[in-house]
Amino acid sequence: MGMEDMKKFGLMAACSVLALAATTSLATANDELVEMQQNAKNWVMQLGNYSATRYSELEEINKDNVGDLQVAWSFSTGVLRGHEGGPLVIDGVMYVHTPFPNKVFALDLNDNGRIIWRYEPEQDPNVIPVMCCDTVNRGVAYGDGKIILHQADTNVVALDAKTGEELWKTQNGDPSKGETGTMSPLIAGDKVLVGNSGGEFGVQGHMTAYNLETGEQEWRAYSVGPDDQILLDPENTTHLGEPVGENSSVDTWEGDQWQLGGGTVWGWVSYDPELNLVYYGSGNPGTWNPAQRPGDNRWSMTIFARDLDTGVAKWVYQMTPHDEWDYDGVNENILVDMEIDGEQRKVLFHPDRNGFAYTLDRETGELLVAAKYDPAVNWATEVVMNEDDEQYGRPQVVAEYSTAQNGVDVNSEGICPAALGTKDQQPSAYSPETGLFYIPTNHVCMDYEPFQVSYTAGQPYVGATLSMYPAPDSHGGMGNFIAWDAAAGEIVWSVEEPFSVWSGALATAGDIVFYGTLEGYLKAVDMETGEELYRFKTPSGIIGNVNTYEHDGKQYVAVLSGIGGWAGIGLAAGLTEGTDGLGAVGAYQSLSDYTQLGGQLTVFSLPSE
Amino acid sequence: MNYLMSAATGFCGAMLLFTAASLAPAQAQDEAVDWEDKPYIVEDGKVDYGTYNGFRRYHNTCHTCHGPDGMGSTFAPALVNSLKDMSYADFAATVANGRSSSGASGNSVMPAFGDNVDVMLYIDHIYAYLKARADDAVGRGRPDRIDPENDPVFQEWQANQ
Numbered sequence: 085m086g087m088e089d090m091k092k093f094g095l096m097a098a099c100s101v102l103a104l105a106a107t108t109s110l111a112t113a114n115d116e117l118v119e120m121q122q123n124a125k126n127w128v129m130q131l132g133n134y135s136a137t138r139y140s141e142l143e144e145i146n147k148d149n150v151g152d153l154q155v156a157w158s159f160s161t162g163v164l165r166g167h168e169g170g171p172l173v174i175d176g177v178m179y180v181h182t183p184f185p186n187k188v189f190a191l192d193l194n195d196n197g198r199i200i201w202r203y204e205p206e207q208d209p210n211v212i213p214v215m216c217c218d219t220v221n222r223g224v225a226y227g228d229g230k231i232i233l234h235q236a237d238t239n240v241v242a243l244d245a246k247t248g249e250e251l252w253k254t255q256n257g258d259p260s261k262g263e264t265g266t267m268s269p270l271i272a273g274d275k276v277l278v279g280n281s282g283g284e285f286g287v288q289g290h291m292t293a294y295n296l297e298t299g300e301q302e303w304r305a306y307s308v309g310p311d312d313q314i315l316l317d318p319e320n321t322t323h324l325g326e327p328v329g330e331n332s333s334v335d336t337w338e339g340d341q342w343q344l345g346g347g348t349v350w351g352w353v354s355y356d357p358e359l360n361l362v363y364y365g366s367g368n369p370g371t372w373n374p375a376q377r378p379g380d381n382r383w384s385m386t387i388f389a390r391d392l393d394t395g396v397a398k399w400v401y402q403m404t405p406h407d408e409w410d411y412d413g414v415n416e417n418i419l420v421d422m423e424i425d426g427e428q429r430k431v432l433f434h435p436d437r438n439g440f441a442y443t444l445d446r447e448t449g450e451l452l453v454a455a456k457y458d459p460a461v462n463w464a465t466e467v468v469m470n471e472d473d474e475q476y477g478r479p480q481v482v483a484e485y486s487t488a489q490n491g492v493d494v495n496s497e498g499i500c501p502a503a504l505g506t507k508d509q510q511p512s513a514y515s516p517e518t519g520l521f522y523i524p525t526n527h528v529c530m531d532y533e534p535f536q537v538s539y540t541a542g543q544p545y546v547g548a549t550l551s552m553y554p555a556p557d558s559h560g561g562m563g564n565f566i567a568w569d570a571a572a573g574e575i576v577w578s579v580e581e582p583f584s585v586w587s588g589a590l591a592t593a594g595d596i597v598f599y600g601t602l603e604g605y606l607k608a609v610d611m612e613t614g615e616e617l618y619r620f621k622t623p624s625g626i627i628g629n630v631n632t633y634e635h636d637g638k639q640y641v642a643v644l645s646g647i648g649g650w651a652g653i654g655l656a657a658g659l660t661e662g663t664d665g666l667g668a669v670g671a672y673q674s675l676s677d678y679t680q681l682g683g684q685l686t687v688f689s690l691p692s693e
Numbered sequence: 694m695n696y697l698m699s700a701a702t703g704f705c706g707a708m709l710l711f712t713a714a715s716l717a718p719a720q721a722q723d724e725a726v727d728w729e730d731k732p733y734i735v736e737d738g739k740v741d742y743g744t745y746n747g748f749r750r751y752h753n754t755c756h757t758c759h760g761p762d763g764m765g766s767t768f769a770p771a772l773v774n775s776l777k778d779m780s781y782a783d784f785a786a787t788v789a790n791g792r793s794s795s796g797a798s799g800n801s802v803m804p805a806f807g808d809n810v811d812v813m814l815y816i817d818h819i820y821a822y823l824k825a826r827a828d829d830a831v832g833r834g835r836p837d838r839i840d841p842e843n844d845p846v847f848q849e850w851q852a853n854q
Binding site: 164166209217284538540552 | 753756761768791793797806810812834835
């Protein structure tokens with residue numbers, strides 16, 4: 085970006101001095117993590133590596149012996165809430181986090197998991213009820229000798245990885261307005277990238293970069309708002325190959341509604357060091373009542389590709405314009421290279437809440453594939469792939485399931501997927517051996533009735549009633565674990581699950597894929613066929629992500645148990661039974677018959693010979 | 694309904710709240726014990742407007758912690774149980790002021806909804822719905838409505854708008 089362009093961004097000009105100063109330390113921190121992520125013995129970031137593949141080259145535990153897996157050791161976190169995310173492992177030390185009050189433990193793997201240090205922040209408990217759907221936290225991040233914790237009250241804290249000493253602390257949002265912290269930060273280069281939660285409170289979503297050394301803010305990019313706030317360059321930022329133009333966000337909202345516009349950033353971030361681009365998605369527009377916010381509501385429900393150094397977006401893609409169903413676009417973006425239509429492409433794969441799995445060129449944002457990854461998905465017939473069509477890139481909404489077309493105070497029935505999405509934040513895995521994606525999914529549909537609501541700062545700003553039930557005319561369960569061919573846009577195999585699969589998957593060179601279930605099982609399945617090879621019931625439901633590491637020449641698999649999150653709230657008592665007319669199959673059972681609150685890390689290994 | 698529509702668009706919410714807060718207890722007193730014990734009408738499996746609207750409003754704000762149909766969650770208690778022996782006054786005060794407690798699973802905090810018009814305007818309706826659920830007079834899921842013309846609660850509600 086030249087100096088002329090720089091002048092367009094008031095915000096950026098203010099940051100340019102900082103950005104310049106930071107360049108000196110960029111190389112060290114950047115190179116360290118780029119290298120560390122390739123060491124399969126460690127698990128240095130939540131999604132395993134910058135490409136977010138959740139794939140490990142470890143193969144001691146494999147298809148032939150995984151049936152012998154045993155619990156090696158376990159650890160109670162002392163917190164009985166929804167445990168999302170997972171532990172990091174760096175050179176013999178494991179870092180375990182908890183939901184609110186957001187404790188962090190450093191465990192010594194050389195000394196039977198002895199606690200080296202612990203950290204527990206002081207937080208105002210009034211943040212608890214403004215967290216939508218439990219006090220989850222998706223894990224800490226590591227970089228340059230520091231552990232970065234993103235607290236519920238939005239404080240971002242840097243701890244010395246060796247001692248737990250607090251090095252810096254900065255406030256990322258205002259909980260009194262409903263802004264909270266749940267997402268795991270990503271450290272890329274010399275920056276800590278972190279977003280905000282609070283899409284149900286009318287907050288303005290943002291992604292912010294802090295300096296890893298000092299905690300100083302380097303840039304902040306809102307999802308909705310004026311150009312200088314969203315860091316979109318009208319001429320050079322593209323949407324489906326075309327420049328976005330001026331006021332690309334505010335022109336798609338009525339009046340000042342964008343100020344309550346949501347687009348919060350609470351999912352996962354991935355990073356391509358070669359392109360120097362970071363990728364993440366934005367959440368739902370506020371409110372859930374579409375009648376109160378006419379327009380496309382850009383850039384909610386959008387994948388952003390932003391320059392790491394400046395925050396300016398290279399391209400954006402909005403998956404669900406004018407959302408009518410709460411299909412947040414925050415799910416993981418997995419960066420792989422694959423052949424599509426005979427051509428080798430650098431792609432970004434994104435299985436969206438809205439039930440379509442998108443494959444895009446991550447350099448240009450060109451849309452390559454968009455296909456339903458659950459046959460139950462019915463709210464749209466297709467995403468238009470013809471570049472010459474004025475509907476290019478847009479989902480073709482089915483009137484019957486359009487809560488906007490049906491209108492306020494009308495109950496739209498039988499919409500698939502439910503607001504939970506065909507999947508939520510639970511991250512998928514990718515295996516370079518099979519070229520397939522392994523996706524934990526929900527198989528749930530809903531009735532949705534929007535109505536008028538008022539905004540009060542710090543109060544829920546929802547505006548819809550919904551009932552959820554297992555997908556009708558199917559297997560009666562609420563979830564599937566699937567293998568997906570992203571080039572063809574096809575399901576390769578699918579394992580039926582009684583409950584939504586709300587746990588992040590792990591694929592390994594041992595030709596197996598691991599995932600957890602809401603009843604509390606850790607399962608291992610054959611990568612090629614989906615055949616179950618191992619299961620063990622942990623003390624509580626699993627909404628955490630499965631990790632693996634090697635210590636003293638032995639491979640371990642680790643996962644957090646602790647039912648909660650949206651899964652714990654929506655499913656604890658069981659969902660409402662589908663109406664007879666919709667033909668829901670099977671008696672519906674409640675999750676509370678299977679599991680109770682918990683907070684435990686369970687670590688598995690093969691028996692010693 | 695124009696009255697409600699305007700609430701959503703601006704800062705007249707505070708004024709509305711005032712109206713709502715002073716209205717609800719008065720209604721409770723007028724109709725004395727009977728309304729508090731049985732604040733709903735269920736006929737042939739269909740419910741009055743208040744109970745129906747309570748279902749909608751409950752699932753707008755309350756269910757994110759208290760679970761679908763008042764059944765509770767991993768996060769907050771089942772109101773189908775709480776309302777079995779909670780008075781209207783305690784219910785309204787808890788909703789307006791919030792509450793906090795601590796137990797084995799850590800701090801449990803309910804926020805104060807006193808300045809939330811989407812809750813306080815419909816506090817009687819939410820109470821009616823949850824009481825009907827607690828009494829097992831209404832099952833899970835969306836209840837069917839009594840024909841508006843034969844629904845005294847709807848007639849009264851409309852007359853007051």
